[in-house]
Amino acid sequence: MAKRTKTLELHIKKGKRVIPGFGLTLGITIAMVSVLILIPLASVLVYSLSLSGEEFWQIITSANVLYAFGTSILCSFIAAVINCIFGVILAWTLVRYDFPGKRILDGLIELPFALPTAVAGITLSKLYSNKGAIGSFLDKFGIAVSYTHIGLTIALIFIGIPFVVRAIQPVLEKFDSQYEEAAYSLGASKRTTFIRVTLPELRPAMLTGFGLAFARGIGEYGSVIYISGNSEKKHTQVVSYVIMQKLNYLDYSAATAIALVMLIISFIVLLFINIVQIRQSQRTNNV
Amino acid sequence: MSEIISDLNTIDKESIRIAKKYKQKNKNAAGSKEGTFTKIAFISISLIFVVLMLVVPLISVVINSLKLGLAFYIESITTEYVISAIRITLLATVIAVIVNTFFGIVASWAITRFNFKGKQILTTLIDIPFSVSPVIAGLSYIMTFGRMGWATPILDTINEALGTDIQIAFAVPGVVLATIFVTFPFVSRELIPVLNAVGTDEEQAAALMGAGGLTIFRRITFPHIKWALLYGIILCTARALGEFGAVNALSKTRGGTFTLPLEIDALYLSGSADSITASFAVSSILVIISVIVLILRNIVEYKVKK
Amino acid sequence: MKRQNLLKTATSLVLTTSVIGSLLTGCGSSSSKTSDSTENAVDTTEETESQGTDASAETSEADTTDSATEDTEASSSEQTGTLTLTNVSYDPTRELYQQYNEAFAAYYKDKTGQDVEIVQSHGGSGGQARSVVEGADADVVTLALAHDITLIEEAGLIDEGWLDEFDRNSSPYTSTIVFLVRKGNEKDIKDWDDLVKEGVEVITPDPKSSGGACWNFLAAWHYADLKYNGDEEQIKAFESALYDNVIVMDSGARGATTTFVENGQGDVLIAWENEAIATVTEYPDEYEIISPSISILAEPSVAIVDENAQKDGVTDLAKEYIEYLYSEEAQRIIGENGYRPSDEEILAEYADKFDLDIELTTIDEFGGWDQAYEDFFKDGAIFDEIYNN
Numbered sequence: 014m015a016k017r018t019k020t021l022e023l024h025i026k027k028g029k030r031v032i033p034g035f036g037l038t039l040g041i042t043i044a045m046v047s048v049l050i051l052i053p054l055a056s057v058l059v060y061s062l063s064l065s066g067e068e069f070w071q072i073i074t075s076a077n078v079l080y081a082f083g084t085s086i087l088c089s090f091i092a093a094v095i096n097c098i099f100g101v102i103l104a105w106t107l108v109r110y111d112f113p114g115k116r117i118l119d120g121l122i123e124l125p126f127a128l129p130t131a132v133a134g135i136t137l138s139k140l141y142s143n144k145g146a147i148g149s150f151l152d153k154f155g156i157a158v159s160y161t162h163i164g165l166t167i168a169l170i171f172i173g174i175p176f177v178v179r180a181i182q183p184v185l186e187k188f189d190s191q192y193e194e195a196a197y198s199l200g201a202s203k204r205t206t207f208i209r210v211t212l213p214e215l216r217p218a219m220l221t222g223f224g225l226a227f228a229r230g231i232g233e234y235g236s237v238i239y240i241s242g243n244s245e246k247k248h249t250q251v252v253s254y255v256i257m258q259k260l261n262y263l264d265y266s267a268a269t270a271i272a273l274v275m276l277i278i279s280f281i282v283l284l285f286i287n288i289v290q291i292r293q294s295q296r297t298n299n300v
Numbered sequence: 301m302s303e304i305i306s307d308l309n310t311i312d313k314e315s316i317r318i319a320k321k322y323k324q325k326n327k328n329a330a331g332s333k334e335g336t337f338t339k340i341a342f343i344s345i346s347l348i349f350v351v352l353m354l355v356v357p358l359i360s361v362v363i364n365s366l367k368l369g370l371a372f373y374i375e376s377i378t379t380e381y382v383i384s385a386i387r388i389t390l391l392a393t394v395i396a397v398i399v400n401t402f403f404g405i406v407a408s409w410a411i412t413r414f415n416f417k418g419k420q421i422l423t424t425l426i427d428i429p430f431s432v433s434p435v436i437a438g439l440s441y442i443m444t445f446g447r448m449g450w451a452t453p454i455l456d457t458i459n460e461a462l463g464t465d466i467q468i469a470f471a472v473p474g475v476v477l478a479t480i481f482v483t484f485p486f487v488s489r490e491l492i493p494v495l496n497a498v499g500t501d502e503e504q505a506a507a508l509m510g511a512g513g514l515t516i517f518r519r520i521t522f523p524h525i526k527w528a529l530l531y532g533i534i535l536c537t538a539r540a541l542g543e544f545g546a547v548n549a550l551s552k553t554r555g556g557t558f559t560l561p562l563e564i565d566a567l568y569l570s571g572s573a574d575s576i577t578a579s580f581a582v583s584s585i586l587v588i589i590s591v592i593v594l595i596l597r598n599i600v601e602y603k604v605k606k
Numbered sequence: 607m608k609r610q611n612l613l614k615t616a617t618s619l620v621l622t623t624s625v626i627g628s629l630l631t632g633c634g635s636s637s638s639k640t641s642d643s644t645e646n647a648v649d650t651t652e653e654t655e656s657q658g659t660d661a662s663a664e665t666s667e668a669d670t671t672d673s674a675t676e677d678t679e680a681s682s683s684e685q686t687g688t689l690t691l692t693n694v695s696y697d698p699t700r701e702l703y704q705q706y707n708e709a710f711a712a713y714y715k716d717k718t719g720q721d722v723e724i725v726q727s728h729g730g731s732g733g734q735a736r737s738v739v740e741g742a743d744a745d746v747v748t749l750a751l752a753h754d755i756t757l758i759e760e761a762g763l764i765d766e767g768w769l770d771e772f773d774r775n776s777s778p779y780t781s782t783i784v785f786l787v788r789k790g791n792e793k794d795i796k797d798w799d800d801l802v803k804e805g806v807e808v809i810t811p812d813p814k815s816s817g818g819a820c821w822n823f824l825a826a827w828h829y830a831d832l833k834y835n836g837d838e839e840q841i842k843a844f845e846s847a848l849y850d851n852v853i854v855m856d857s858g859a860r861g862a863t864t865t866f867v868e869n870g871q872g873d874v875l876i877a878w879e880n881e882a883i884a885t886v887t888e889y890p891d892e893y894e895i896i897s898p899s900i901s902i903l904a905e906p907s908v909a910i911v912d913e914n915a916q917k918d919g920v921t922d923l924a925k926e927y928i929e930y931l932y933s934e935e936a937q938r939i940i941g942e943n944g945y946r947p948s949d950e951e952i953l954a955e956y957a958d959k960f961d962l963d964i965e966l967t968t969i970d971e972f973g974g975w976d977q978a979y980e981d982f983f984k985d986g987a988i989f990d991e992i993y994n995n
Contacts, residue, residue: 031504033513038410045403046425049480053440054432056450060443075985076994099349106346110339118346120594121354126538127590128361129561130545132583135568135864136357136364144870147356159869160854171353179535183494183528203338218493225489228431235434235544239861242854243812245993253433254857258815260435261732262979263739263757272436279431284424290493291420447741470742552694552727552734552742566728569860570700573888576868 058276061269072267073274080248081255086278088162088251089230092169093177096226097219100177107178108185122178125171130235137168138240160242165249168236173226180222181215188214217290224286228279358587365580376567376578377585381555385563386585388472392479392547392559393540399480400536401529404487408525409517411488412495413503423492429484437481438549445469474550475557482543483536490532491525498524526604534597538590560586688721691920691927694744696731696906697860698881702943703748709939710930714923722923730858732817738763738911745915745924751817752776752907753975759909768909777905778931779945782966783825785896786866786875786882793873797898798829801874802847809854809862809872813983816858820983822876825902827982828967832900846992867893878904880944883959887944897961903968906945 061069072078107119125133141148141158148158158164188211196206234253241249252275259268366373376382411423429437444451445468459465468474506516522529544561551557554566560582567579695703707724714722727734727742731750738744739761747764749755752775758764769776787795793806801808811819826848827841834840854871856862859878866875867885874896877885882895908928915921930936937947941956953960972978982988 031507032413032500032516033507034409035414035416038406039414039416042403042407042410042422042426045407046422049477049484050425050428053444053481054428054436057436057440057443072985099345102342103346103349106342110343112343116598118350120591120598121350121358123534123538123590123594124354124358124587126535126542127586128357128583129542129564129586131561131565131568132361132580133357135868136360138865139869140357140360142869142871146360147352160871167353171357174353175535175538179490179531180493183490183525183531184497186527187494187497187524214497217496221489221493224427225430225485228427232431232433232436238857239864243815243857244855245814253435254815256433256435257857258812260439260736261730261815261817263732263736268439269436272433276428276432280424280428283427283431284420287420287423287427290496291423442740447739449741452741469740470737549737552729552737553692553725554727556725569697569728572701572884 058269058273060265061273063266064270069270072270077245077250078255078271081250081252084162084165084248084250085231085252088166089169089227092166092173092230093223093227095170096173096177097223100174100181100222101215101219103178104181104185108182122175125175130172130233133171134168134236134239137171137236138164141167141240159240160249161247162249164240165237165251168240169230169233172233172236173230176225176229177222180225181218184215184218217293220286220290224283228283231275231279361580361583361587364577365584367577368574372577373581376581381558381563382582384555385558385560388475388557389541389559391472392476393537395476396479396483396540397533397536400483400487401533403484404491404532407488408491408495412492413500426485426488429481434482434545435549437546438478441474441477441481441550442469445474469550470552470557472557475547475559478546478550479540479543482546483540486536486539487529487532490528490535494525494528530597530600534593537593541586541589688723689920689923690723690725691745691923692725692727692743693746693748694727694734694738694742695748696734696750697728698878699748700728702940702945705939705943706931706936709935710927713930714926730816743914744911745918745920746908746927747911748906748908750906751975752905753979754817755907755909756976758911763911763913764909765912769907772908772928773932774948775905776907776909778908778936778948779906779940780948781879781904781906781945782901782964783821783876783904784879784882784901785898786877786885786893787873787896789892789894791894791896795874795896798826798900801851802844806851806874807853807872808848808851808874808876809866810852810876811859811862812855812857813989818859818878820978821902821904823982823989824972824978825900828902828971829898829900842988842992849993879960883944897964900965900967903966
């Protein structure tokens with residue numbers, strides 16, 4: 014075994030790829046990404062180039078656009094953090110425990126996707142408005158949800174939760190409990206084991222889930238517009254809404270300029286998450 | 301070759317045996333006092349969260365859809381428009397799932413099994429559809445294949461040469477493409493963390509023993525990723541069923557290119573109280589379809605785990 | 607090794623591209639196949655438009671997938687006697703055109719012996735105009751604002767001078783802006799003045815997102831203009847106070863109605879007359895309409911999309927379709943559906959339905975829609991100014 018590993022290391026050091034399929038899989042990946050994603054996106058973002066640098070800057074830095082970016086990013090971030098916490102708990106519960114109704118609970122996770130975003134938005138805004146089932150209860154404590162940032166964040170939690178749960182769940186299913194066992198047998202408490210052993214293993218999956226929920230939240234339109242109230246004054250407009258405003262007056266260049274900036278921001282965020290994730294997986298693999 | 305396979309088989313069986321043993325132990329451990337407390341706490345937090353965030357909205361949809369009685373419910377989900385929408389939705393979903401599953405496996409293999417320059421960038425590019433506003437996603441296909449799109453003259457030439465009449469924007473292929481776009485990263489995103497967690501040792505060993513790519517995938521990789529793949533496919537299906545924004549930009553004819561979410565929107569926006577109820581009734585079809593998908597998943601899961 | 611990999615990468619690039627290509631082709635052909643088979647369904651359906659949701663649903667598919675070969679489509683269907691016309695309209699006109707299309711199909715069959723199928727498309731007016739510009743196959747457009755049709759004209763799809771092509775600025779029906787309040791009118795709302803009072807909660811959509819919502823703003827502007835004798839500072843202060851009272855600003859008229867009716871927000875909804883009438887008809891015990899003393903005449907416009915109609919070979923049919931909107935029968939359908947018929951005699955028949963005493967200004971007072979957009983709703987224009995103060 015030791016010998017084999019040595020030859021392996023040698024191979025890797027020489028830069029040879031041991032596992033077959035590099036060219037083929039990478040080629041297909043790049044081709045599909047280009048044809049299905051990059052080329053169409055490029056053909057719409059090209060419209061933003063018709064603007065001069067100054068015009069572009071003016072659109073991007075106008076107050077309502079900046080606030081929309083702030084709102085989208087902040088609310089998506091908070092929603093993704095909340096989703097991460099509940100996502101771990103949910104995934105843990107679903108994988109590690111047996112209890113009646115578990116399968117139903119499991120099945121409900123994808124519900125936010127199956128409901129069209131518009132239906133979700135309308136339903137949530139009704140439920141959480143001060144006349145709705147949940148909203149009227151919260152209203153007694155002076156908490157307004159619909160037509161505020163809280164409502165917006167709740168809609169984003171709603172659409173983001175499947176990402177996080179479903180990213181963590183398979184890793185937990187695969188997760189070898191021998192490390193946990195080892196930790197227990199060495200006398201570590203459950204909590205210590207969870208924090209020191211389990212959590213680090215889950216971190217890449219959590220990051221993935223976080224990144225996806227966050228990215229989805231930034232671009233979200235359908236479920237948000239009904240519950241946010243779209244108030245420029247209260248800064249509850251999201252970026253997608255502002256893009257739609259421009260498009261409704263056929264202002265393609267302004268709409269695509271905003272879309273471009275949004276794309277760049279989310280690209281940077283996602284890139285950051287991916288780098289962290291890949292680094293981490295490399296580190297754990299090399300141990 | 302067959303030797304390797306039998307070798308791998310024994311390794312596989314061995315690991316399953318060990319895993320089972322640990323599972324047993326784990327269950328015993330969960331029986332301790334501390335375990336019970338955490339268990340109850342976790343389950344109740346999960347339940348509260350799911351009920352508040354997911355079940356209550358669902359119930360509200362169901363109540364709304366049955367407001368005018370069962371007869372009205374059945375009537376409103378069997379109109380020609382709805383049936384056509386179901387057909388288009390299923391067509392788009394099936395194609396999107398097939399394409400994205402293929403892509404997901406290939407891409408996650410390339411990304412997790414090899415080191416190359418620009419890996420992070422490629423991974424991030426794959427994630428892009430998540431963060432693109434659906435409005436822009438739809439628009440991007442229109443600006444490629446629509447009246448103002450640069451690909452339209454090319455498409456016209458092809459059509460002329462082949463005597464076909466393929467239309468993409470404002471036709472079914474456009475709807476399919478938009479659905480593929482929004483669900484593009486789902487499968488690969490599920491597979492990548494799992495493949496990373498598994499590591500490449502086993503595959504490298506197999507490769508050194510001389511196993512081919514497909515054999516390695518089938519014998520070693522696939523058993524590791526099967527759950528993640530299943531989750532990816534389920535997520536992809538659910539999302540494809542419910543996509544609204546991107547498809548909305550590319551589909552304008554009710555009964556022709558409308559998918560279920562568009563039909564729901566059309567019913568909702570036609571304003572009368574009856575059609576609002578009908579729109580909730582049609583929404584429930586989506587919920588039913590996803591329940592069917594989940595039952596299928598449970599059957600698969602059960603069979604495999606057995 | 608490296609070169610080999612590159613080669614492999616390149617081949618697989620080409621491979622996938624062709625796979626995706628063939629996939630799309632497969633898609634296209636499969637959908638045109640379905641349209642072939644469904645055409646039979648249309649043929650066998652003797653009913654023309656009537657309740658034939660079936661027939662119209664199916665042809666619409668044939669229509670969209672095959673718009674490139676619309677000519678052959680049309681000629682082939684001529685043999686079986688069915689012509690297809692696509693009418694791209696806006697949200698609230700669904701019921702109106704459902705009824706009108708039946709009436710028109712019957713009339714056209716009587717007159718020419720030809721069966722017609724009319725495919726409808728509905729959505730927000732601005733978005734619908736945009737989809738036509740982007741290539742949606744519309745033979746006729748019937749939109750909320752003349753401005754939306756101008757956008758299509760600017761794209762080169764509609765010939766210049768469409769506004770005068772049909773009677774009354776190509777507006778076979780009109781509407782106006784009224785208030786919808788909850789039954790009992792607790793806040794005692796009678797006119798625009800009452801909307802700026804403290805504690806009154808107003809629902810109106812965002813003019814920066816919905817063209818229709820601009821009328822609400824302009825109607826209020828006209829009221830204030832008369833009240834303050836054109837003192838712009840005071841008018842702006844009035845609008846500012848009005849929009850301070852707006853508690854939820856939805857993206858469109860439809861969303862605003864939902865917020866007011868379904869979610870129970872606000873005391874008053876500034877609404878299109880036809881939508882207000884529809885709501886009150888539906889819930890007579892819950893809402894009532896209040897007519898302000900002054901409002902604005904909205905003229906939803908209609909036009910033939912010349913380029914598409916020519917390509918589809920239905921120009922004459924399209925013309926007939928629009929002209930028949932001015933007929934007595936159509937004008938009554940229009941009145942029944944809560945729009946004001948442009949024919950004054952028929953309008954008078956519906957005097958109990960519409961408050962004909964409201965003093966109506968027109969968009970001309972604001973120099974036409976394009977000017978109004980420049981002055982009021984563009985980024986940094988008057989609306990931004992009053993709303994952010």
